[in-house]
Amino acid sequence: MNYATELRKFATSQYIFSAVRITLAIVAPSIILAYFGVLKEYFLFPLATSFVGLTDQPGPFIRRRNALIFAIICFFAVSVIATLLKDFPPIIYLEIILFGMFFSMIGVYGQRLAAVGSLSLVVLAIFVDGHLSQGNLVKNSLIFLAGSVCYLLVFLVVSKIQPYKLAGQMIGENYLELSDYLKLKSRFYLQNPDFDALYLQVISQQVKIKNLQEETRETVFKTRKIVNESTTTSRLLMLMFLNSIDLHEKLMTSESDYGKIQESFGETGLLESISDYLSKLAEELSNIGIALQSGTKAKSLRNLDDELDQVFDEYFDLRNKKLNPDTLENFMIMRIILLRISDITEQINTIYKVFTQDQKLAKSLSTGLDLKEFITNDEKLNFKVLLNNISLKSTHFRHSVRITLAMLTGYIISQMEFLGIGHSYWILITIVAIMRPAYSTTKHRNLLRLYGTVAGAVVAYAILHTVHNNTALFTILLLSMILCFSFLKAQYSWAVFFMTIYIFLTFNFLNPGNINNIFRDRILDTAIAGVVAFAVSYFVLPVWEHTQNLDFMKKSSKSNAKYFKAAMDFFKDENIGIQEYKLKRKDAIIDLANLSDNFQRMISDPKNQQKKMEQVHQFVNTAHLITAYIASFSQYSKNAKDYPEIDFDSWNRKISAELLRTGLILEQKKFDVDIVEESRLKPEDSVDQLLEKRKKEISESEIMNRRDPNRITHLTELKNLQEILELIYDVAKEQRKVAEKLEPVI
Template sequence: MNYATEFKKFATSQYIFSAVRITLAIVVPSVIFAYFGILKEFFLFPLATSFVGLTDQPGPFVRRRNSLILAIVCFFFVALIASIIKDYPPLIYVEIVVFGLFFSIIGVYGQRFAAVGSLSLVVLAIFIDGHLTGTDIIKSSLIFLAGSICYLLIFLVVSTIQPYKLAGQMIGENYLLLADYLKIKSKFYLDKPEFPTLYSEVIAEQIKIKNLQEETRETVFKTRKIVNESTTTSRLLMLMFLNSIDLHEKLMTSDSDYKKIQESFGDTGFLKIISEYLEKLSAELSNIGIALQSGTKAKPILNIEEELHAVFQDYFDLRNQKMNSDNLENFMIMRLILVRITDISEEIKTIYKVFSQDQKLAKSLSTGLDLEKFLPNTQKLNVKVLWNNFSLKSSHFRHSVRIVLALLIGYLFSKLEFLGIGHSYWILITIVAIMRPAYSTTKHRNLLRLYGTFAGAIVAYLLLLGISNGTILFALLMLNMILCFSFLKANYFWAVFFMTIYIFLSFNFLNPGNVNMIFKDRIFDTAIGGLVAFGVSYFILPVWEHTQNLDLMKKAAKSNLRYFNAVMDFFSAEKIIIEEYKLKRKDAIIDLANLSDNFQRMISDPKNQQKKLENIHQFVNTSHLITAYIASFSQYSKSAKKYPEIDFESWNRKISAELLRTSLILEQKKFHENIREESALQPADSVQKLMEIRKKEITESEISNLRDPNRITHLTELKNLQEILELIYDVAKEQRKGAEKLEPETQSTMVKQ
């Protein structure tokens, strides 16, 4: 691992940038209040600032601003109501039910609303028993409101000064994930690769890329300054993001029959050369990503052209020594792998040219796309949408019920005097932080929070025992706050670890000498909250991941069929609408990632809820291969009319019929016999005849020592095209057979209790 590069990734990321902003927004007012000796009195000010800051999700300026305003209103309202009725226990239980239900179910409108809802419940937990309110409710509420508004003002100032910063960081992160993706791909060419492990890593990385692309797509396409302004920066950012999407497709095209390649070239040493070169390209992508995140210009680390030339020379040497009529097809496959690697290399070189910020290039940029069509699907703010989710069939409603019950149980525990709980709100905060609609996610976060809290508490305890210097402790407080907010989205364990340390340090500044009590309360309350969250998630209206499988499999199967048809249109239709093709590509990648993500969560469910695990796993793997092979096939779309030797019409009917059969099986619909007949079609290709002629030529004459990397024989392209079509069909057939093994009751979409 290159630790310097990893540090640069972290130091220039949106997470550290956001964390520093939130930390300064909290610390600066706190220092001022401490200077005047009123920090304890105004403690709610920085607390409110931190809560509002945590709702600031990446996205377009307008949506971020509106969600912050919504958060301020919700927080103030909840804090005021909770403070007013804190002395009336019956009303407190009503308050928990009403607020718990409402602020959980508004998650139907997306992650932004879900974040506001969750933090509103955290505000409820803090104000529910009046520990922090004091006797003057109006004064405390206004201080809390002022702290909330403080973050909004800071956000507005920073967004005005650096309008492109977030977009640049998010686009840069896209390139960093693509670099990781390419690095995983490079391992397929190492000696004796672990194929199942590598395929799992590829699928996991696809999920990350999809999620980030969705967030970035919204940020870039919904930011008026980027879409409408004609500045060099705005146009280049748009170009960089669109290039990252196209590069992602090119990286997917690098999928091949790796087992066959290993059998053919594993003992030659050439595969290691390819692996090393792909790692170098991965480093270049990381370099580009870091430069985008930091807002600097990127320069190539290596001379890509020279490195690629050296790879080709090794290939030509190997070809001249080893190629014969028996292994001709293997060398054709290898030649096409090098073509794809060349395409990736050229794409990276083009991206570096964009970094030169050529004015002509920027001004000539025009996507020609209706960007609105590429935005993520989000629920509109329609009351009917919210009302329709008040049903046990809705996973959001079931989650809301679980939240309410867990908060009620947690609050009851906090009132049991014999437990001696000193900070009861920590139980409720733990419940809100851990519980998610999916049991698997709740279970995972539960363990991470417990481990992170325990480890952080021990470290904080030792720090407070060993360090008495206030300046050092304050520096550690700031450092841990920054690290906590930085890891909150990326790594929950470390976020909780650093959060626990800074909470200990904060309480020490406010009330020195109570480290033992804080240690006991923090561990004990977290354990209680975790147990309550786990028990309620498991026993109360659980939503198991296997109940989502069928819908996601249907979507993945349909989108792959549409994606394949869109690519096939290049080989048959006279006029192709590029926008429609890119939309189909986007849908296929998103649906594949959603299916894969659901499967990953299903693995964390109880064993008795992992229905047909092997069959679902096979479907996920075949879906990934079909999407990747279609992406490989699409690379020939520019020269689609140059291959009359391949019967594209028959291949289209054959593969479409097989993909359609899978969809119909999942829908539990009968299909006409002609679909089965079309699936069994034998395309009238003439490639094999040409191959026999070429093999005869090689047998009868010496191989010419041509060393032109840009020269690809027409027969090599034909053979590769035919092989890709055969791979798509074979994998589609395997997927259809797997779908047939899924019993009707396994395919139920009803939520089972």
């Protein structure tokens, strides 16, 4: 691992940038208040700032601004109502039920409002029994409101000063994830690879890329300054993001029969050279990503063309020694692999050139796409959406019931005096932080929360017993806050670890000498909340992942069929535009990632809820391969007219029929015999005859030492096209057989 590169990734990321912004928005007013000796009295000010800051999700400026305003309104209303009702215990239970249900249910409108809802429940937890709201109600409410507005003002100022910063960082992160994806692909060429483990990692990485692409697509395509303004930065950012999506497809095309490749070339050393070169390409993608995140211009780390020439030289040397009629097809496969690697190299070189575009050239850049078509439609903010989800069939409603019941249970426990709980609101906060709609996610976060809390408490305890210099403690507090907010999205356990440290230090500054009580309460409250969250998630209206498998399979199967049709139509030049093709590609990748993500969560469900795990795993793998092979097929720059030796019409009907059969089986619909007959068509290709002719030529004449990396024979292209079509059909057939085993209930 290159630690310097990893550090640069982290230091230039949107997470550290956001964390520093939130931390400074909290700390700067706190220092001023502490200077005047009123920090304890005005502690609600920085507390409100932190809550509003945590609701700030990446996305278009207008949506972020509106969500922050909504959060301020919600937090203020909840704090006032909770403070007014704190002396009426019976009403508090009704308050928890109403707020618990409402603020959990608003998650139906998307992740942004789900975050607002969760933090609103945290505000409720803090104010529900008056721990932090003693004194004048009006004064405390205004202090809390002022702290909330403080972050909004910071957000508006920063967004005005750096309007392209978030988009650049998110696009850069796309390239960093593609780099990790390519590193995984490079491992398939190492000696004795564990194919099953690698495929699982590749599928998991596909999920990450899909989620990030969706977030970035919303941010880029719905940011007016990027879409509408003809500035150098806006045009280049748009082009860089679209290039990253195209590059993702190119990386998917590197899918091959790795077992056969290892068998043919495993002992030659060529595969290790390819793996090493792919790792170097991954480093270049990291370099591009870091440059985009930091807002600088990227320069290539090495001469990629020279490095690629060395790989080709090794291939040509091996070809001259080993090529014969028996190995001809193996070398054809390898030649296509190298062609794909050349395409990826050319794409990366093009991306580097984009960084050098000047003002005039940038203004001439145009995508030629209707960008609105690539945005996922969000649920409209109308009351009907909320009402339609008030049903046990709705995962949002079931989650709302669970979280409300868990909060009621946690609150009841916190009121049991014999337990001697000193910071009872920590139980409710931890329940809200842990619980998620999926049992598997709740279970995972529960463990991470426990590990992070225990480790953080031990470290914080040691720090407070060994470090007595306030400047040093304040520095540790500052760093802990930044690291906590930085890791909150990607590394939850580390986020909780640093959160625990800064909470200990904060309480020590506000109330010195109380460390033993804080240590005991933090561990006890986290343990209690963890038990409550686990029990409720397991026993109360659980949503097991296997119940959603069928829907995701249907969507993936249907979108792959449409993706293949679009790719074939585009290849046959049947009046289909590039936009229509890219839309179908986007849908196929999204549905594949959703299916894969659901399967990953299913692995964490209890064993008795992992229904038909083996078949589901096979379906996910075949769906991944179908999408990848279609991507390979779509990469040909020529069209069907240039390859008359292949019967594309028959292949189209054959594969489409097989994909349709799978979809109908999943839908439990009957299909005509004609569809079965279509899937059994035998295309009338003439490739095999040409191949036999070429083998005869090789056996009868001396092999010519041609070493042109850019030259590829027509026969090699034909053989590769035929093989891709065969692979798509074979995997589609395998997927159909898996679907038959899943009948009638998944």
